[in-house]
Amino acid sequence: MTASLGTIRQFLVAHYNDEELTQFCFDHFYEVYQNFAGDMSVGRRAMLVVDYCQRRDLISSLLAKLRQERPEPFRRAFGRRATPTIRPINLNRASLAELRNLPGIGPALAAQIVAARPYETVDDLERVVGIGPKRLAAVREWCDV
Numbered sequence: 001m002t003a004s005l006g007t008i009r010q011f012l013v014a015h016y017n018d019e020e021l022t023q024f025c026f027d028h029f030y031e032v033y034q035n036f037a038g039d040m041s042v043g044r045r046a047m048l049v050v051d052y053c054q055r056r057d058l059i060s061s062l063l064a065k066l067r068q069e070r071p072e073p074f075r076r077a078f079g080r081r082a083t084p085t086i087r088p089i090n091l092n093r094a095s096l097a098e099l100r101n102l103p104g105i106g107p108a109l110a111a112q113i114v115a116a117r118p119y120e121t122v123d124d125l126e127r128v129v130g131i132g133p134k135r136l137a138a139v140r141e142w143c144d145v
Contacts, residue, residue: 003063003078004142005050006103011066012046015073021045028065029053088144091119102139119145 012021021042025033032052036045053062067074089098091113099110112128122143125131131139 003059004101004103005054005059006138006142007077008059008062008066009043009046009050010103011073011077012049013043015070016042016046018042018045021049024065024069025049029058029062088142091122091125091143091145092117102142104135104138121145 016024018041022033022036022045025036025045029049029052032045032049035048049062050059053059063078067078089102091099096107096110096114099105099113100107105113109128109130112130113125116124116128119125122140122145123136124145125136125139125143126133
């Protein structure tokens with residue numbers, strides 16, 4: 001399965017508490033750790049580490065460390081081989097498999113997205129039954145037309 005930045009953040013929030021994520025960043029991404037504030041939420045810390053890894057092309061390294069530290073939850077969330085998706089998926093050209101890698105998009109929604117082509121904007125996804133404001137917000141940054 002392909003791991004989007006959003007699903008990596010969700011994994012961190014779901015499988016690390018504040019202390020564990022702080023220790024993880026101290027051990028593996030010290031520059032990020034140095035930017036943590038005492039009142040920062042786990043979600044914000046997760047966002048910082050993922051954004052840091054994206055900017056430095058370290059997503060594959062982050063995934064490897066997550067696989068090593070949390071093997072069973074990692075397998076359930078990403079499958080045996082997770083590969084990062086950084087480039088946006090074009091809604092008008094993406095295959096069903098590519099669309100299924102978007103957060104919250106399963107086989108039925110992927111088929112509906114294909115059937116509703118063409119799209120002029122990413123916001124046109126709202127015309128697909130099953131895609132409302134929340135799901136659109138979750139996939140918007142990973143799509144283009």
